[in-house]
Amino acid sequence: MLSYRHAFHAGNHADVLKHAVLVLLLNALKRKDKPFVCIDTHAGAGRYDLADPKAQQTHEYEQGIARWWHSTDPVLVPYLDCVRALNEHGPLRWYPGSPLIARMLLRPEDRLALLELHPTDYAALAAGFEGDPAVKVERADAHARLKAWLPPPERRGLVFIDPPYELRKEEAQVVDLLTESHRRWATGIYAIWFPILTRLAAQRFVERLAATGIRRQLVIEYMPFGEDTTVGLKGSGVVIVNPPYPLETELAALCVALEKHDGAARARVRWSVGE
Ligand SMILES: C[S@@+](CC[C@H](N)C(=O)[O-])C[C@H]1O[C@@H](n2cnc3c(N)ncnc32)[C@H](O)[C@@H]1O
Numbered sequence: 001m002l003s004y005r006h007a008f009h010a011g012n013h014a015d016v017l018k019h020a021v022l023v024l025l026l027n028a029l030k031r032k033d034k035p036f037v038c039i040d041t042h043a044g045a046g047r048y049d050l051a052d053p054k055a056q057q058t059h060e061y062e063q064g065i066a067r068w069w070h071s072t073d074p075v076l077v078p079y080l081d082c083v084r085a086l087n088e089h090g091p092l093r094w095y096p097g098s099p100l101i102a103r104m105l106l107r108p109e110d111r112l113a114l115l116e117l118h119p120t121d122y123a124a125l126a127a128g129f130e131g132d133p134a135v136k137v138e139r140a141d142a143h144a145r146l147k148a149w150l151p152p153p154e155r156r157g158l159v160f161i162d163p164p165y166e167l168r169k170e171e172a173q174v175v176d177l178l179t180e181s182h183r184r185w186a187t188g189i190y191a192i193w194f195p196i197l198t199r200l201a202a203q204r205f206v207e208r209l210a211a212t213g214i215r216r217q218l219v220i221e222y223m224p225f226g227e228d229t230t231v232g233l234k235g236s237g238v239v240i241v242n243p244p245y246p247l248e249t250e251l252a253a254l255c256v257a258l259e260k261h262d263g264a265a266r267a268r269v270r271w272s273v274g275e
Helices: 013-029 053-058 077-086 098-105 119-128 142-149 170-184 199-210 247-260
Strands: 037-040 047-049 094-096 111-115 135-138 157-161 189-196 217-223 235-241 266-273
Touching: 013 077, 013 098, 013 157, 013 189, 013 217, 013 235, 013 247, 037 098, 077 094, 077 098, 094 098, 098 111, 098 119, 111 142, 119 135, 142 170, 157 170, 170 189, 170 199, 189 199, 199 217, 199 235, 199 266, 217 247, 247 266
Parallel strands: 037 111, 037 157, 111 135, 157 189
Antiparallel strands: 047 094, 189 235, 217 235, 217 266
């Protein structure tokens, strides 16, 4: 039963973090001439209208993209440029999901491959990329389908894993997905988003990923309201396996940028598993 719809959450603080990281990762891959693939395992609808009743019901974007929209911080500008491009430099209304952000950054030789299970979001996603030869879209369960795509022919690229975590089993599924994917493609870059509902639960999840034995896991976490907030989604994080150079330095700059915006905000980057 799929009840999660990203339209309620589009552009929130978690999207700001995960999409800023996505842009840094793709731009790092573009530093080499060789083609790469970006695989987005939980792609969503691709594009969101912040004037839609779903976004207007939660107003989550107000604590996210709306606060950063005018930022000129160099580490955020490449991400914000993607959002601005969708709004044709007018007022903020449209928010790009991860597939659209990735598509904006691809070079002609690069490729995007998308999985989405929800029928409505899949239909919107497929319609948005119809006729685009650089983009493959499938309606499938990422946990069953991803393995067939690994290793990719390019042997370079990113697997972006952004599940809703609405089912209890999903954390364990993500650990298995990383383990199985890394076994097939050990040199790929993997970015796994996770929520911070409590510090302890988030820490346990990061430890479960670390316990896979997979080396080189870098973690960024962002809590926009500080530690003592009563808000449900206190923050979120991304675990990056095989982070490309110079991501660690860029994530440190991203932490500074994210904290600067609000005195209570906390952001940090650290290795959960080293070399
Ligand atoms: C957090 S949203 C994705 C947002 C998107 N990555 C973005 O950043 O714009 C999670 C998506 O995963 C989809 N989903 C849930 N379970 C899935 C599964 N097993 N395989 C593929 N997609 C799934 C949901 O329908 C939802 O659209």
